[in-house]
Amino acid sequence: MKVIPAMSSFRVSENVARMQSSATMAAMQAAEALRAAGANVCDFGAGEPDFDTPDNIKQAADSAMRAGRTKYTNAGGIREINRAIIDFYRREFGTEYQPNQVMATAGGKQAIFNAVVTLLNPGDECLIPKPYWVTFPEIAVFAGAKPVFIETEETGFVLTVDQVERAITPRTRLLILNSPSNPSGRVLPPAEFRRIMELTTERGIYVVSDECYLRFVYPPAEVFSAASLPAELRSRLCIAGSFSKTYAMTGWRMGYALAPADWTRAMLKVQGHSTSNANSIAQWAAVEALTGPQESVGTMLAEYTARRAWLLNALKEIPGMKCSEPEGAFYAFPDVRGCLNENLTTSGDFAKRLLEEEQTVVTDGAGFGAEGFVRISYATSMEQIQEGIKRIARFAEKYS
């Protein structure tokens, strides 16, 4: 029989067709293209630490590989990583999670994905405070649900319980929280966090708390995990955690989920039929990250603290820019609307022209649901920050 090849009939599924590509990835690619063309680029686009993974963690990976720990593991991870995560939350937050409430994942992103797709049905509403990490609405859309955004500009991008309450409808099923926040760097005060959890518990709404930047908080703000809330406020809570930022391990793809046992069981089913276990060698490296010396975390935090202080002061001097003080993560999120005019009408224009005219990368806030703002990552050297700010100031002066 002669087979006549059909015209390409690939048609992307409806849910995936509705998803947007990542704005942060686009910024990275634009910078890469300029760099490849030989430009001296100042890059404030990075969503990852500029530090190398600490040596003790690399050595643990090396030993694991040499000991032949290179096989499949349980879908939810080796006992040692689950134990290390449980012990960390007991030590730091006084909470006793059980082994059937924890799983290792390929990055915090997979934990969020697992949590969202095991919960949402078509027609469900998923509350997402603005500005949001670009991936949150896309995962809800992938699940066929409807992202419902909560405006928070009036409170400086710090979510309040009243804002959540106003957004709830009979279809609300999930709220995604992210404190410290990417992109704003703002931290939800613990008392407000608790009030929000009281409201969602009372209304039977589930919560995913993305604690990927958990440890990067600057005094007087304090590290806070939803894990420290009383058990009755955690009955519908999934914590998504990550090794990526805390231990400079973005490429290793290690994260975890902590959730009630029935939710965890569902997440294991999804992961078991998709990626299976997180990389076995990375799991052993992550055990070392949590149980080994923690000095590297302090060293990185001290460096971010110094950069943040310098950057926030410098931003105050730039005409047209306003920046509320970010208490965590490694981002500043200035309002650039004061720099816009008939030649430069959006924050997207601002980011694009800054790249073209000053070879400096910032990420347009529109991708995070906050047109008029740009994200500046200070996960780059002080030298780069100082040079980049000089360029941004020159650019802002030209257009203001």
Ligand SMILES: Cc1ncc(COP(=O)(O)O)c(C=O)c1O
């Ligand atoms: C807010 C937020 N959550 C989750 C992640 C995912 O991190 P990973 O999958 O590398 O653990 C990121 C990464 O940029 C992030 O910014």
